[in-house]
Amino acid sequence: MDAPTAASVLAARNLTRKVSSPEGTLTILDDIDLDIGRGESVAVIGPSGAGKSTLLALLAGLDSPSEGEVWLDGQALTGLDEDGRAALRAGRVGFVFQSFHLVPSLTALENVMLPLELAGQSEARAAAESVLDRVGLTPRRRHYPRQLSGGERQRVAIARAFVGQPLVLFADEPTGNLDAETGSRVADLLFSLNDESGTTLVLVTHEERLADRCDRALRLRSGRLV
Amino acid sequence: MTAAGFALRNVIRNLRAGDLWVLTAAVAVAVAAMTAVGFFTDRVSRAVDIRSAEVLAADLVVNSKRLITPDYQDRARELGLDTASATSFPSVVLAGDSSALADVEAVSAGYPLRGELKTSVSLDDVAGVTTALPAPGEAWADAKLLARLDADVGAEIALGSIRLRVTGVLRYRPDQGWSFVDLAPTLLINEADVPATGLVLPGSRVSYRQLFAGAPDDIVTLRDFVESRLEPGESLRDLGDAGPEIRTALERAHRFLRLAALVGSLLAAVAIAMAARRHASRQVETVALMKCFGARQGFVLRVMMAELAILAACAGLIGVLLGYLSQLGLSALLAELAGADLPTPGWGPVAGGFLMAGLVMAGFALPLLAPLKRVPPLRVLRHDLPGPRPSALFAYGGAGAAIFALLLWQVGDLRLTAWVATGFLVAAGGLMVIGGALVWLATRIRGTAGAPWRYAVASLARRGGESVVQVVAFGLGIMVLLLLTVVRNDLMDEWRATLPERAPNRFLINIQPHEAEAVESFLGERGAETRLVPLVRARLSAIKDRPVAEIDFPTLRGKRLADREGNLSWSSTLQDDNEIVAGRWWDDDPLPGEVSVEADFARDAGIGLGDRLDFNVAGETFSAEVTSLRTVQWDSFKPNFFMLFSPGTLEVYPRTHIGSLFVDDSRDQTVLELVRRFPSVTVIDIEAVIGQVRRVMDQAAIAVQYVFLFAIAAGIVVLLAVVESGRDERLFESALLRAMGAKRRQILASTAIEFGLLGALSGLLAAGGALAAGWLLADRVFRLEFNGSPWLWATGTLAGLIVVGVSGLLATRRVLDQPPMAVLRRF
Numbered sequence A: 001m002d003a004p005t006a007a008s009v010l011a012a013r014n015l016t017r018k019v020s021s022p023e024g025t026l027t028i029l030d031d032i033d034l035d036i037g038r039g040e041s042v043a044v045i046g047p048s049g050a051g052k053s054t055l056l057a058l059l060a061g062l063d064s065p066s067e068g069e070v071w072l073d074g075q076a077l078t079g080l081d082e083d084g085r086a087a088l089r090a091g092r093v094g095f096v097f098q099s100f101h102l103v104p105s106l107t108a109l110e111n112v113m114l115p116l117e118l119a120g121q122s123e124a125r126a127a128a129e130s131v132l133d134r135v136g137l138t139p140r141r142r143h144y145p146r147q148l149s150g151g152e153r154q155r156v157a158i159a160r161a162f163v164g165q166p167l168v169l170f171a172d173e174p175t176g177n178l179d180a181e182t183g184s185r186v187a188d189l190l191f192s193l194n195d196e197s198g199t200t201l202v203l204v205t206h207e208e209r210l211a212d213r214c215d216r217a218l219r220l221r222s223g224r225l226v
Numbered sequence B: 001m002t003a004a005g006f007a008l009r010n011v012i013r014n015l016r017a018g019d020l021w022v023l024t025a026a027v028a029v030a031v032a033a034m035t036a037v038g039f040f041t042d043r044v045s046r047a048v049d050i051r052s053a054e055v056l057a058a059d060l061v062v063n064s065k066r067l068i069t070p071d072y073q074d075r076a077r078e079l080g081l082d083t084a085s086a087t088s089f090p091s092v093v094l095a096g097d098s099s100a101l102a103d104v105e106a107v108s109a110g111y112p113l114r115g116e117l118k119t120s121v122s123l124d125d126v127a128g129v130t131t132a133l134p135a136p137g138e139a140w141a142d143a144k145l146l147a148r149l150d151a152d153v154g155a156e157i158a159l160g161s162i163r164l165r166v167t168g169v170l171r172y173r174p175d176q177g178w179s180f181v182d183l184a185p186t187l188l189i190n191e192a193d194v195p196a197t198g199l200v201l202p203g204s205r206v207s208y209r210q211l212f213a214g215a216p217d218d219i220v221t222l223r224d225f226v227e228s229r230l231e232p233g234e235s236l237r238d239l240g241d242a243g244p245e246i247r248t249a250l251e252r253a254h255r256f257l258r259l260a261a262l263v264g265s266l267l268a269a270v271a272i273a274m275a276a277r278r279h280a281s282r283q284v285e286t287v288a289l290m291k292c293f294g295a296r297q298g299f300v301l302r303v304m305m306a307e308l309a310i311l312a313a314c315a316g317l318i319g320v321l322l323g324y325l326s327q328l329g330l331s332a333l334l335a336e337l338a339g340a341d342l343p344t345p346g347w348g349p350v351a352g353g354f355l356m357a358g359l360v361m362a363g364f365a366l367p368l369l370a371p372l373k374r375v376p377p378l379r380v381l382r383h384d385l386p387g388p389r390p391s392a393l394f395a396y397g398g399a400g401a402a403i404f405a406l407l408l409w410q411v412g413d414l415r416l417t418a419w420v421a422t423g424f425l426v427a428a429g430g431l432m433v434i435g436g437a438l439v440w441l442a443t444r445i446r447g448t449a450g451a452p453w454r455y456a457v458a459s460l461a462r463r464g465g466e467s468v469v470q471v472v473a474f475g476l477g478i479m480v481l482l483l484l485t486v487v488r489n490d491l492m493d494e495w496r497a498t499l500p501e502r503a504p505n506r507f508l509i510n511i512q513p514h515e516a517e518a519v520e521s522f523l524g525e526r527g528a529e530t531r532l533v534p535l536v537r538a539r540l541s542a543i544k545d546r547p548v549a550e551i552d553f554p555t556l557r558g559k560r561l562a563d564r565e566g567n568l569s570w571s572s573t574l575q576d577d578n579e580i581v582a583g584r585w586w587d588d589d590p591l592p593g594e595v596s597v598e599a600d601f602a603r604d605a606g607i608g609l610g611d612r613l614d615f616n617v618a619g620e621t622f623s624a625e626v627t628s629l630r631t632v633q634w635d636s637f638k639p640n641f642f643m644l645f646s647p648g649t650l651e652v653y654p655r656t657h658i659g660s661l662f663v664d665d666s667r668d669q670t671v672l673e674l675v676r677r678f679p680s681v682t683v684i685d686i687e688a689v690i691g692q693v694r695r696v697m698d699q700a701a702i703a704v705q706y707v708f709l710f711a712i713a714a715g716i717v718v719l720l721a722v723v724e725s726g727r728d729e730r731l732f733e734s735a736l737l738r739a740m741g742a743k744r745r746q747i748l749a750s751t752a753i754e755f756g757l758l759g760a761l762s763g764l765l766a767a768g769g770a771l772a773a774g775w776l777l778a779d780r781v782f783r784l785e786f787n788g789s790p791w792l793w794a795t796g797t798l799a800g801l802i803v804v805g806v807s808g809l810l811a812t813r814r815v816l817d818q819p820p821m822a823v824l825r826r827f
């Protein structure tokens, strides 16, 4: 496959991840190539244990591959150290996790402000309040995560992901911990915000229904794209 | 945003959310305990100093053979110090046909500045404290002087060209001093009468004393002022020159206080370490998240450090305030105890409190938090990834260095600090090893008992590493508390036992060699056994062939002690209140020409093992080689010597014998008979000095009790911190168990068993540690006997079982009072 084009926000070539285990080396991702264009929404779908989260981590620069190369916003991640990758992520990347990952000692509003504060933005509060309003949680903005339901927590997480107007949003099973009804409402919110902002979305899921709502789907099985 | 700004917000948010309080509280209590102890010991030891200043009747005395320049007094007035003066000279006093030699003490108003005079209205009357002085034209005479003059109160005496009326019997003056040199009895008169006596003329044997007393800082200022202007023939005396008996007692008292303070701060340190561990483990997820959002390692580290700095400042402030308040409460009682105005607390402990807060944070929290910068961001996806382990060297090195710096700064006593710190580290290591082994053992015995037991033991075993940490923390906490109990009871008792009820309270001096045996048997027959020891007065003339006059002595005390006529003695056996610390004693084969030197004196005078010392006795010289150094328990009140010679060295020189004995009221008769039978023998009453040492002991005992209270407070924080450290997990587990249908009682039983086991285990280990530490302290630091009570094993185990078990239960109860759902939802 050729080198990535300038049009792709996210690209991977020959991406491989191996881990050593007592039973020998385990290949959990095997020779993945992909290109994701600006504003595209892409689902990574596969059964549990297929390597979806591993792929997401590599694409977001949270982990480094055993082999292969990743480009984020045109810059190669390989060769960057952890700080370099963090700097690349700052202001460019948002996350939504299966288990929410809100900071328990921060209120809903403060959780949303966190990425902006870390990026040194001065208008953090106003921006956070407006996004929180957009996800319908203004009345709960002073509540701590433990005082919120799962659906509400994920809505806070979505607000937090979008508040920095990231280039790419990574979502790892965002509805995995929610009941079907809440899950679909959270998904609606995610997609509509994504449409409004034109963010590139990488959505990891094992649910076909969710994958269907993306522009395209990459199927992962035992560490390979099929 | 800057790291500091982010950190500040984070701290405020964390506090508001109810986190970080344990860590803040631990640091605040540590600082409070330490500053209170600092304020307190500072004030007590100053009070004790004031008490012991009685020996000088002042805090500072200038002595001179000539009139003392008024400059010193002017400066003292400027500083707001109290002053008084005294002139003393020997003179013959006449009463009717009798005459006797007296030491005339002419004093000014205000004398004595420290301590009190005791007088009686007649020879048969009991002594009472007085604040008055003889008016001009009056005199107070020593009972012995009146006896020699065959006079009583009311008599008229002649002193030089004036006549004085005796209006009282002088029973005691604080600076009467006592030495093995016989002094003439005192006649106390008013300074105003001195010129008229016509006895003080150029060339007469007069000595002048200028006395000063007041705030310690001002005294130091004055001492520096005087020292720089001291003229030949003038000398300075301050507390450091108090008799070795008082010095030893004071030093021990200070050590006891410092030890209690030390141990309290160590406890607090354990609490902080535990709280910091919990804080660090709770921060892992947040740091991973921050890194996901693009935070760099350097930023994370700066945030961690800034957070700690902010916390240290807040906790330091709270702690200092608390510390100040708690010592205020004690000062009322202390003022009474000290019998003098307590000096106001200085700013030292305040600065110290903040410094301490910073130091403990840097030492205990930073090594745990700094490695968090290495948390892999991947942890947001894979929770099983191990959190970063603090590098052992960094963590333990940092904590160790912080402890040591802290203690050394707190205590300023390298020997005590080194022993305590070493003991603490060894104990922590031992606890870790044994705790690990016992927890391992616990995993083997699971399943052999009922359900709550099984669950409790399984729970201990499953949290292996965490359990070991808890055993170590609980163990150190209990050990420190037991150690304090040991110190407070056994060691303090042992110290008091060195000064038994029947400690010698009379010295017999001036016993002629030919009378020595007769005196011994005279006293023996009357049931007052005493061992007389020989005494030769001599002057040290050279050390290693260098004349004493040319030597630059390491300390002023060394110079003073070396450059004067000293008391020498010899012995073939070593008294049991002496201990050889270097070289060896001439047990079996004493050679003439060996000398054993008291260790502190040797240090102060720069004398070492193997040095040749030259002495001058009545115009003749002889030399001896230093073959051993000795420590002396001066407060045993037996005759003791800086320099002790091997038999065969001193016998040829003129000597007298001295001895000590205990005299109670019933045996007063014996002393009278002794003096009548051997008129040349002088009996010196040292009851007053003994009383002073006893008072120092009593004060130290009370002070240590109070410091003990602070240590208990620190101990409670340790308990809280340890229980708190495992709480999150415990909350979750017991909620889970209840969700699965466990009954309240079952969970309580299981928790009680788990904590009880943990506590009993820690308590048992702690008892061993406390006994070992107590023995070490007694032997190495306090030089006292130590007979640790075997009950400590039982006390320790039981205390651990109950205290830890109950605190665990209390913590769990809170969980059980909430519906399990509420607890589960927190995660």
Ligand SMILES: Nc1ncnc2c1ncn2[C@@H]1O[C@H](COP(=O)(O)OP(=O)(O)O)[C@@H](O)[C@H]1O
Pocket (backbone or CB within 6 Å): A019, A021, A028, A046, A047, A048, A049, A050, A051, A052, A053, A054, A055
């Ligand atoms: N560091 C690792 N060590 C061992 N096994 C791993 C590691 N990371 C991932 N795996 C394994 O790789 C497989 C893929 O994991 P993951 O990417 O989390 O799958 P998915 O998100 O699709 O459920 C799983 O079997 C997982 O256990």
Ligand SMILES: [Mg+2]
Pocket (backbone or CB within 6 Å): A052, A053, A054, A173
């Ligand atoms: Mg996954």
